[in-house]
Amino acid sequence: MKNVEQMVIGTHESGRSMSFKKFVKDIADSKTKYEESLVMEGEIETLKRDIKGGYASNSIQHERLVKLIYIHMLGYDATFGVIETIKFAQQSSLFYKRVGYLVASLLLNAGKQEALLLCCTLTKDLNSDSVVEQSMALTVICQLMGNETVSIFLPMIVRKLAHPKEIIRKKAVDVMYQFLCEMPDQRHDAHYQKALCDPDAGVMVSALPIYLKLTREFPKEYVHMTKPFTDILTQIVEGRLHNSFNYHTFPAPWAQIYLLQILENVGRNNQEVSKGMGEVLHMVVARASGTMTTPQASDAATAVLYQVCLTILSIYPDQDLIHLVTRKIDEFVNSSSNKVHLGLQLLERLSQTQPQVTAARFLDQVYTLTCHTCPMVREGAVRVLGASVSSDNIEKVTENLLALISSPDSSCELKGLCGDVLVEGGQSCAPSAHWYVTMLLKILDLSSGPESTEKIINTLIDYCSRTDEVEAKRVVQDAATATTDPTSPKAWLSLWALGHYSQEFSEAGVWAGQIEALSGSQRKCFLNSLLLMVNRVGPLPADILGVVKPYCSDPCPFLRQLAREVVALSSIAEMEGPMQGYSDPVGELMAQLAGRTDVATNNTAHKQLLQKFRKRVTVISDDAFYDLVPVEASPAKVLPGNTNPTTGGGNKGSGGDQSKGTSQSWVSYHEHIPEETGSSEKPEPPLSQPAFQTVRKWGSPSPYNTQRTINPGAPLC
Numbered sequence: 249m250k251n252v253e254q255m256v257i258g259t260h261e262s263g264r265s266m267s268f269k270k271f272v273k274d275i276a277d278s279k280t281k282y283e284e285s286l287v288m289e290g291e292i293e294t295l296k297r298d299i300k301g302g303y304a305s306n307s308i309q310h311e312r313l314v315k316l317i318y319i320h321m322l323g324y325d326a327t328f329g330v331i332e333t334i335k336f337a338q339q340s341s342l343f344y345k346r347v348g349y350l351v352a353s354l355l356l357n358a359g360k361q362e363a364l365l366l367c368c369t370l371t372k373d374l375n376s377d378s379v380v381e382q383s384m385a386l387t388v389i390c391q392l393m394g395n396e397t398v399s400i401f402l403p404m405i406v407r408k409l410a411h412p413k414e415i416i417r418k419k420a421v422d423v424m425y426q427f428l429c430e431m432p433d434q435r436h437d438a439h440y441q442k443a444l445c446d447p448d449a450g451v452m453v454s455a456l457p458i459y460l461k462l463t464r465e466f467p468k469e470y471v472h473m474t475k476p477f478t479d480i481l482t483q484i485v486e487g488r489l490h491n492s493f494n495y496h497t498f499p500a501p502w503a504q505i506y507l508l509q510i511l512e513n514v515g516r517n518n519q520e521v522s523k524g525m526g527e528v529l530h531m532v533v534a535r536a537s538g539t540m541t542t543p544q545a546s547d548a549a550t551a552v553l554y555q556v557c558l559t560i561l562s563i564y565p566d567q568d569l570i571h572l573v574t575r576k577i578d579e580f581v582n583s584s585s586n587k588v589h590l591g592l593q594l595l596e597r598l599s600q601t602q603p604q605v606t607a608a609r610f611l612d613q614v615y616t617l618t619c620h621t622c623p624m625v626r627e628g629a630v631r632v633l634g635a636s637v638s639s640d641n642i643e644k645v646t647e648n649l650l651a652l653i654s655s656p657d658s659s660c661e662l663k664g665l666c667g668d669v670l671v672e673g674g675q676s677c678a679p680s681a682h683w684y685v686t687m688l689l690k691i692l693d694l695s696s697g698p699e700s701t702e703k704i705i706n707t708l709i710d711y712c713s714r715t716d717e718v719e720a721k722r723v724v725q726d727a728a729t730a731t732t733d734p735t736s737p738k739a740w741l742s743l744w745a746l747g748h749y750s751q752e753f754s755e756a757g758v759w760a761g762q763i764e765a766l767s768g769s770q771r772k773c774f775l776n777s778l779l780l781m782v783n784r785v786g787p788l789p790a791d792i793l794g795v796v797k798p799y800c801s802d803p804c805p806f807l808r809q810l811a812r813e814v815v816a817l818s819s820i821a822e823m824e825g826p827m828q829g830y831s832d833p834v835g836e837l838m839a840q841l842a843g844r845t846d847v848a849t850n851n852t853a854h855k856q857l858l859q860k861f862r863k864r865v866t867v868i869s870d871d872a873f874y875d876l877v878p879v880e881a882s883p884a885k886v887l888p889g890n891t892n893p894t895t896g897g898g899n900k901g902s903g904g905d906q907s908k909g910t911s912q913s914w915v916s917y918h919e920h921i922p923e924e925t926g927s928s929e930k931p932e933p934p935l936s937q938p939a940f941q942t943v944r945k946w947g948s949p950s951p952y953n954t955q956r957t958i959n960p961g962a963p964l965c
Contacts, residue, residue: 268311275318288324291315299332306344309336313351320354330355334365342380345373349388358394358430366392367400374404379413386419395430402427409439414448421454428458432465444476449489452480456506463513471514474521478528481507485528485535497541501548504532508552508559515563522564532556533572554590561597570602574609581613592617592628599635606636615648626652627662634669642677646670646687653694667691671707681720685711689727692737701737709744725749732758734765743770747777753789756781760795768804775799775810779817787822788814 271291278284295312298304304312312329313336319326333355337348356363366388373385386408389401401423408420421443428435440462443455459477463470483489484500484507493500511529515522536553540546557576560569577598580591595614599606610632617629630649637645649666652658658666670691678684688704688711712724728745731738746756759766759774766774775796782788788796799811 265308265311268315271315272318275322284322288319288322292319292324292326292328295319296328299329306339306341310344310347313347316351317354327355330362331365334362334369337366338369342378345381346384349384353388353391356392358392363392363394364397367397370401371404374401374408379416382408382411382416383419386416386423389423390419390426393426398427398431398434406436406439409442414446414451417443417446417448417451418454421451421458425454425458425461428461432461435462449493453493453500453503453506456503456510460506460510460513463510467513467516471518471521474511474514474524477507477510477514478525481511481528482531485531495548496545498545498548498552499535501552504552505555508532508555512559512562515559517564519564522566525559525563526566526569529556529560529569530572533576537576550587550590554594557594558597561594561601565601570605573598574605577610581610581617588617588620588625589628592625592632595632596628596635599632603636603638606632607638607641611636611641611644615644618648618652623659623662626658627665630662630665630669634673637669637673637677639677639679642673642679645673650687650690650694653691663694667701667704671704675707675711681711681715681717682723685720685723689723689738692741702740705737705740705744708741721749729755732762734762734767734770739766739770740773743773743777746774747780750781751785753781753785753792757789757792760792763795768807771799772807772810775807775814778814779810782814782817782821788818793818 271287274287275284278287295315298312309332313333316326316329316333329351333348333351335348337345337352339345339348352363352366370385370389370393373381376382376385386405389397389405393401405420405423405427408416409424411417411420424436424439424443440455440458443451444459446452446455459470459473481504484493484503487499489500489503493503495501511525515525532552533556536549536556538549540549553576557573560566560573573594577591577594580587580594582588583591592614595606595610614629614632614636617625618633620626620629630652633645633649649670653663653666670687674684674687678687685708688708691704692701708724712721715721724741725745727738728742728749731742733739736742743759746759750756756778763771763774778788778792778796793815796811796814799807800815802808802811
């Protein structure tokens, strides 16, 4: 704070009043945040009262603005002094003007309307003969002016590009860059090239961020400027710039990094342009690999080496340059300093472009680094293994990562990362489906973390729904059947397999006996599996039904609704028997009962069930438990009582315009339920098969979790 006071107040010692000295002393003497807040709140109230008081001398206003700087630096709201600050920036004295501009830059930003009040003051200072006033105005424009002021200041800024003073030209280029960021669709290439060709090296370096942004967004439009960029980089490497641009004897490292990033953008996927960069890239590597006189110069050389390696790996591949990069990566990885992190990042990039090189030269070193003492190094090594995994090394990578997951020294984050790498890498490189599901089950046994466990469970369910390999499904079924512990990571898998594989209710009875030990999400999963079992096997036994019925009045609407569906469907299955071949048992059953007018209108029990389903529809529509997704419409079945087969979703309110030949539609349950009119003589309208699938979320604590959706009705065996 003392430095701030000296910087702002300068030599005006007489301008500091006793109240200001007391204010600074009270802040310094505060031992707690509470004491500091008392001082600041009291001073804020005093300042607000003084500002409203009217006229004050310049020295008093100056002191108030310095207090505003203290208030802002300590994290308190000082925007109440914005208007006072804008007025003070109009002072003719440079001493007072710089304080006004400084406080305005702290309290305002380009999104505030108050910043527009400075436009007249900035215009006057830009047209001033004083270089200091022009410099201050250009600095404030960079920080405060938004896109609505570009048209006001642009002509004046363009004129400043030809100013005789290089400091003004440099700041004018900075303003042009800010204008480009505010309005990227308005480019002024002629002015940018003029700045790049400026005789002063400082102005030229200021133009490099402009071209970095342009080549990142429009690389093909600036390919023709590759030669000027390589020439500038050559001059910098050869040391032709003034010594003031060197960093501890290393030539202009920031300018080199800018130019290397520009060359990376224009050379990506362009073989002809990339060939012209080879010579200068070799020069950069040679200069940065030389002996450095100071540690600071060595750090700068390392940063340039890292960037030139990234550039080589991003442009069109050249074998000589790739060989050069591999040597530098080998030096980084075998280093005992922090360079090993840079080496692993370069290895990850190399694995994405040249995986065969990584597998041939570096995998053994990466396996060793997975046991490094630094956790960040271990995580970097795991990421490299994930980027370089292939069908040739998947088994060895899996062995090392499983050992890392089982290690007691591995953190939960590292175990989860290993699990993610194995899940994603195994999907594309696994030797067989049986090997893949066995590997996933091993990860579950090792418990690689809750997030990774959920992802693995969802992957297993999805994979088993899509694969045709019977042996892989049998492995999953055996593992799921052997699990009855609700706290086990495989509990979710076991509950899912219950609805798809089990043919006897004895397995369901095991879970029903410990339903109180299940979490809320696991209970929903269990009841959903009972729905599928009733549809496939038949009505529930009395003991399981007795466990389910109390949940028909559960406070949770989702759990309550599922329990009612299970009880209702079990009653219908007891009369009708199990129904095979339906992807959505409840929806299809409702459609069938609605179409069977000869039964549904004459059987009292069925009419009561339909009425219950009507109540069920109201609950589902209010709570949005199901996600209705469009599916391809298929030829409908001719249901009993329906002599005119139609396509799914063709009835009124289906959400699809069948007259226009659309193949998708959204159908809610409401269209499939005949309304009770009090007369049993009115025939029920024939309905077709619903053109939707009910998608439920598995392995997630909430039905609103959208990370992965699994269709529980998909045929598996």
